[in-house]
Amino acid sequence: MPAYRVEIRVMPRAALLDPQGQAVGRALQALGFVDVEDVRVGKHLVVRLEAATQDAAAARARSMCDRLLANSVTEDYQVLVEAA
Amino acid sequence: MHRIAVVVFPGSNCETETLEAAASAGSNVHCVWHRDTELGQVDAVILPGGFSYGDYLRSGAIARFSPVMAAVAAHARAGGPVLGICNGFQILCEAGLLPGALMRNSGLRYLSRPVRVRVEATDTPWTRLYVPGEELVVPIAHGDGRYVVDERTAAELEAEGRIVWRYVAENPNGSTRDIAGVSNAGRNVVGIMPHPERRNTPVLGGTDGARVFLSLEADHATQHAGGVRAVGGHHAEL
Numbered sequence: 001m002p003a004y005r006v007e008i009r010v011m012p013r014a015a016l017l018d019p020q021g022q023a024v025g026r027a028l029q030a031l032g033f034v035d036v037e038d039v040r041v042g043k044h045l046v047v048r049l050e051a052a053t054q055d056a057a058a059a060r061a062r063s064m065c066d067r068l069l070a071n072s073v074t075e076d077y078q079v080l081v082e083a084a
Numbered sequence: 085m086h087r088i089a090v091v092v093f094p095g096s097n098c099e100t101e102t103l104e105a106a107a108s109a110g111s112n113v114h115c116v117w118h119r120d121t122e123l124g125q126v127d128a129v130i131l132p133g134g135f136s137y138g139d140y141l142r143s144g145a146i147a148r149f150s151p152v153m154a155a156v157a158a159h160a161r162a163g164g165p166v167l168g169i170c171n172g173f174q175i176l177c178e179a180g181l182l183p184g185a186l187m188r189n190s191g192l193r194y195l196s197r198p199v200r201v202r203v204e205a206t207d208t209p210w211t212r213l214y215v216p217g218e219e220l221v222v223p224i225a226h227g228d229g230r231y232v233v234d235e236r237t238a239a240e241l242e243a244e245g246r247i248v249w250r251y252v253a254e255n256p257n258g259s260t261r262d263i264a265g266v267s268n269a270g271r272n273v274v275g276i277m278p279h280p281e282r283r284n285t286p287v288l289g290g291t292d293g294a295r296v297f298l299s300l301e302a303d304h305a306t307q308h309a310g311g312v313r314a315v316g317g318h319h320a321e322l
Contacts, residue, residue, distance in 0.1 A: 012187075016187070016232060017187075017190055017230075017258065019188055019189070019190050019191065019192045019258075020188060020192065023192055068141070068145065068146075068149075069141070071142055071145070071178070071185050073177075073183075073184060073185040073232065073233065073234070074185045074187055074232055
């Protein structure tokens with residue numbers, strides 16, 4: 001089976017307070033990046049896996065997100081698949 | 085006397101105090117390792133505080149897949165009392181035994197100090213000895229203590245009286261509706277961020293946490309006293 005490289009982006013829900021993002025935003029402002037309006041901090045995971053097709057790899061990755069990698073109460077995720 | 089299992093995960097660090105607090109309340113307590121698949125004959129389960137699996141990914145996210153959690157979930161579904169303290173609360177949320185999730189404190193700092201909470205629900209096995217509305221001083225020790233839940237569920241928790249403890253005077257972590265502890269719909273599963281096992285004897289600065297553990301035993305004592313009364317017709321001196 002072909003190998004795929006899956007990039008998974010997990011972000012705190014837009015409606016929820018992200019104190020980490022706020023702190024980073026304030027630090028950027030202090031460094032003179034005054035044009036910064038908003039910063040949000042999330043997680044970036046890279047998973048290598050074998051699957052029959054690209055769609056199958058994406059479905060597999062979404063299942064991983066639903067069961068472990070993201071918390072559906074507080075986080076949203078995005079899955080990007082490419083051939084490894 | 086109730087038999088209590090305290091589940092120990094790699095990274096748990098409050099199991100000794102929790103064992104001690106439950107034993108002081110008269111329970112028969114033992115530790116169960118997270119790789120065990122059975123709890124044995126127990127009446128109640130406590131998930132103690134700590135940093136299971138180093139809080140990797142999210143607090144409690146990996147611990148919920150420990151082999152022992154299937155037995156904890158089965159015990160909970162059968163109506164058995166379960167208490168999660170701090171990291172234990174985070175694990176119960178991740179496992180879906182309680183609604184919501186615990187996120188980074190709004191002020192980002194790890195907080196370790198006494199806080200004031202109000203007892204909102206006394207119809208759980210862990211709070212029955214408190215008086216509704218009573219205010220307690222109990223220590224917190226957490227970085228991820230901000231309880232988050234969607235507005236519909238929050239309203240539901242409120243309407244059903246499932247908010248067990250609420251921060252008063254100040255909310256240390258920015259939690260939804262000042263929530264410090266909640267229960268499931270059946271009232272048998274309770275999660276709280278403050279540590280009652282760190283405030284159960286005068287030498288620790290107060291005894292406000294002791295009744296969490298005494299509550300479990302009180303249920304049994306009441307039944308027992310009722311039996312004695314029925315037989316003897318008078319109170320035995322305790």
